[in-house]
Amino acid sequence: MKALVWHGTTDIRCDSVPDPEIEQPRDAIIKVTSCAICGSDLHLYNHFMPGMKSGDIMPDMSKPVASQNV
Secondary structure, eight states, rough: OOOEEEEEETEEEEEEEEOOOOOOOOOOOOOOOOOOHHHHHHHHEEEOOOOOOOOOOOOTSSSSSSOOOO
């Protein structure tokens, strides 16, 4: 299948990638018929990460954050 793949700053390509596979019982494969990008995605493309400074650590957002020391 075809997918847009991030290879690095200013390097995004439409590559052939393996078809997805069901790996866990709760997995689902969906068909995407259209998509768009957010303007903030362009910041990453142009070497800019808003609000981030060199050395910043991003927390795992899938879990509640009790405290954060940076």
